[in-house]
Amino acid sequence: MTGVAAAPGKLIDTVVCKADPTQSYALYVPAKAGVLPVVYFFDPHGSGALPLNKYRLLADRYGFILAGSNNSRNGNDWSTTEKIWQSLAADTKGRLKMDANRMYTCGFSGGAKVASFVAIQHPGIRGVIAGGAGLPDGVGADNFDFSITAIAGEGDMNLTELVGINGELDKTRTRHRLLLFNGKHEWAPETTMDLAFAGLQLDAMAKGVLAKDPVFVGQYIKKSKARLAGDMGAGDLLKAGRECAVSLSCLDGVDKQADWFRQQRVSISSSAKYKQQQQQEQGLLAGEESTKAGYMQHFQQMDMRYWDGVIADLKTKGRGAGAPAAMYQRLEAWLSLAFYSMSNRCINAGINDQGRYYVDLYKKVDPGNSEAWYLSAVLDARGGQQQTAFGELEKAAALGFDDDRRMHQQPEFGRMELSRIKLHGKAPK
Numbered sequence: 001m002t003g004v005a006a007a008p009g010k011l012i013d014t015v016v017c018k019a020d021p022t023q024s025y026a027l028y029v030p031a032k033a034g035v036l037p038v039v040y041f042f043d044p045h046g047s048g049a050l051p052l053n054k055y056r057l058l059a060d061r062y063g064f065i066l067a068g069s070n071n072s073r074n075g076n077d078w079s080t081t082e083k084i085w086q087s088l089a090a091d092t093k094g095r096l097k098m099d100a101n102r103m104y105t106c107g108f109s110g111g112a113k114v115a116s117f118v119a120i121q122h123p124g125i126r127g128v129i130a131g132g133a134g135l136p137d138g139v140g141a142d143n144f145d146f147s148i149t150a151i152a153g154e155g156d157m158n159l160t161e162l163v164g165i166n167g168e169l170d171k172t173r174t175r176h177r178l179l180l181f182n183g184k185h186e187w188a189p190e191t192t193m194d195l196a197f198a199g200l201q202l203d204a205m206a207k208g209v210l211a212k213d214p215v216f217v218g219q220y221i222k223k224s225k226a227r228l229a230g231d232m233g234a235g236d237l238l239k240a241g242r243e244c245a246v247s248l249s250c251l252d253g254v255d256k257q258a259d260w261f262r263q264q265r266v267s268i269s270s271s272a273k274y275k276q277q278q279q280q281e282q283g284l285l286a287g288e289e290s291t292k293a294g295y296m297q298h299f300q301q302m303d304m305r306y307w308d309g310v311i312a313d314l315k316t317k318g319r320g321a322g323a324p325a326a327m328y329q330r331l332e333a334w335l336s337l338a339f340y341s342m343s344n345r346c347i348n349a350g351i352n353d354q355g356r357y358y359v360d361l362y363k364k365v366d367p368g369n370s371e372a373w374y375l376s377a378v379l380d381a382r383g384g385q386q387q388t389a390f391g392e393l394e395k396a397a398a399l400g401f402d403d404d405r406r407m408h409q410q411p412e413f414g415r416m417e418l419s420r421i422k423l424h425g426k427a428p429k
Helices: 049-062 078-095 110-121 159-169 190-207 214-233 237-251 257-269 272-296 304-317 323-349 352-365 370-382 386-398 404-409
Strands: 012-016 024-028 036-042 065-069 098-108 125-131 147-153 176-181
Touching: 024 049, 024 078, 036 049, 036 078, 036 110, 036 190, 049 065, 049 190, 065 078, 078 098, 078 110, 098 110, 098 190, 110 125, 125 190, 147 159, 147 190, 159 176, 159 272, 159 323, 176 190, 176 237, 190 214, 190 237, 214 237, 214 257, 237 257, 237 272, 257 272, 272 323, 304 323, 304 352, 323 352, 323 370, 352 370, 370 386
Parallel strands: 036 065, 036 098, 098 125, 125 147, 147 176
Antiparallel strands: 012 024, 024 065
């Protein structure tokens, strides 16, 4: 490694690109000698260090360099995204001892679409980990040269999208898998990303770019069979079937145990209990889409009382466990995104009354989302209520808002003492 003033094992929040000082990225290099594979991360809010902090122990375990863009974020067009990638790729290649045959991309939400876009445009990418979203809009499943690991929380509003993409990829030659975890629309927990990273290792062994490691393969098989036994013991045949599908994808071309998992998958999926559970799941997903259609009919009716009842019902029913509760969590998250989109559209168009209506709904359905409070502060400041706006900015900061540049460039906040706001993890300026 050259040109980076940090010892391996230390996360650097900001590495400025030499050729373009407007571009930067977070970097973590594990304390492992040699030419190492690299995973490029894309966070939807441009927080490059966030996923690196979350997965740095995995980087140490697998010997992966992690680089997270600080410029890639939701709202960028594809030409901007391409420029960001060019700067990021060129700078890391110039600074680091990287394995050019083992370059991967990973993203969450809008960042997942960026990760997929980069891999589609650049043949050197060997694998994509896409969390909370899938392929770029308008791009369908195809025979890709890279592997795809799709990840979603069971309460993620985009779960149906990823299940659909995985099903379409089943019809292609693309090496792929779907990993689910107990959670919502968020970066995957470390245990789930551990499986995704293991998949990248096994993909590399199957392609012959990494020597087969019998110990690693054996450990993976042992853990997978233990998970499968647990799923079978709990009577969750859908989960058991997914475990077999994942391991079949990971081990195909690596170990003969792939055939064992294939046989187990056929046996499980042919059972009457599996078919019953599958029918129940499909019924829930169909009901979810029908409920969304009903919500859409009420978006323009400005009926706060209706939405108060809907939100209260979703929050109550989403507190339980199992598939029905997860469906209500997905609907709640879907409404959050819908109210955000309508709030943002109204604020940008100067339609303040409707903007206030949708922002208030946004805060009710997703009170822990910093963006809801930030948009509320914009409307308050626009209406001359600086003191209220200041309080809501403080609330946004307490919930994780940390975009200092955006806050200071927001014209509505021009007369406010923004230096008093302590952004998430940062001292007041």
